[in-house]
Amino acid sequence: MRTSPTLVAMGRPQATAQNQVDDALRTLLGLVETSNRQPEERMAGPNGSAAEEILADLDVDGCRYLLIRMPSTGRCRIRLSPREQEIVRMVAKGHPNKVIADVLNISSWTVCTHLRRIFAKLGVGSRAAMVAQLLEIGALTPDHRVSPEIP
Numbered sequence: 001m002r003t004s005p006t007l008v009a010m011g012r013p014q015a016t017a018q019n020q021v022d023d024a025l026r027t028l029l030g031l032v033e034t035s036n037r038q039p040e041e042r043m044a045g046p047n048g049s050a051a052e053e054i055l056a057d058l059d060v061d062g063c064r065y066l067l068i069r070m071p072s073t074g075r076c077r078i079r080l081s082p083r084e085q086e087i088v089r090m091v092a093k094g095h096p097n098k099v100i101a102d103v104l105n106i107s108s109w110t111v112c113t114h115l116r117r118i119f120a121k122l123g124v125g126s127r128a129a130m131v132a133q134l135l136e137i138g139a140l141t142p143d144h145r146v147s148p149e150i151p
Contacts, residue, residue: 020060028067031055078121078139087114092131092140 056067080088083104090100097115101108115127124130134140 024056024058024060024065027056027058031067080118080121084114084118087111088118088130088134088140091115091127092134 053069054066055069056065058065058067086104087100090103095103097108097111101111104111115130118130119125122130122133124133131140135142
C-alpha cells in the first residue's frame with residue numbers, strides 16, 4: 001500500500017537552507033538599519049586611512065558569506081588623456097565624429113574608440129550622457145573647457 005509523502009514525515013523537520021537564508025537576511029537588514037541610524041567612527045588602518053569592517057560572517061548551506069563595509073574613498077578621480085579631453089570638448093560643441101577626425105587628423109574609427117573608452121571611464125552610454133555628466137561634476141565648463149582630472 002502506497003502512502004502520500006505528507007503522511008510519511010515524522011517528527012520536526014530540520015532547519016532548511018531557506019530558514020538559514022531567512023535568518024541571514026534578517027541579520028543583514030538589521031545591520032543596514034543600525035548603520036543607517038547611527039554612523040560609526042571608522043578605525044584607521046595601518047597607513048592612516050579608514051579600514052574595512054566586517055559586518056557579517058555567515059555560513060549558509062556550506063558556503064561562507066562575508067558582508068564587508070569598505071572605507072569611503074570619496075569620489076573616484078577619472079583621468080582623461082589629452083586626446084580624450086580634446087574629443088570631449090569637440091563633442092560638447094556638437095561636432096560629429098567625422099569632423100572631429102578631420103580636425104585632429106585621425107580616423108573616425110579612432111574617434112569612435114576614444115569615445116568608447118571615455119564612455120567606459122564615465123559609466124555612460126551616449127554622447128549626451130557623457131556631456132551631461134561632465135557638466136554635472138564640474139569637469140566641463142559651459143565654455144567647453146575640460147579639466148584634466150575629473151573629481
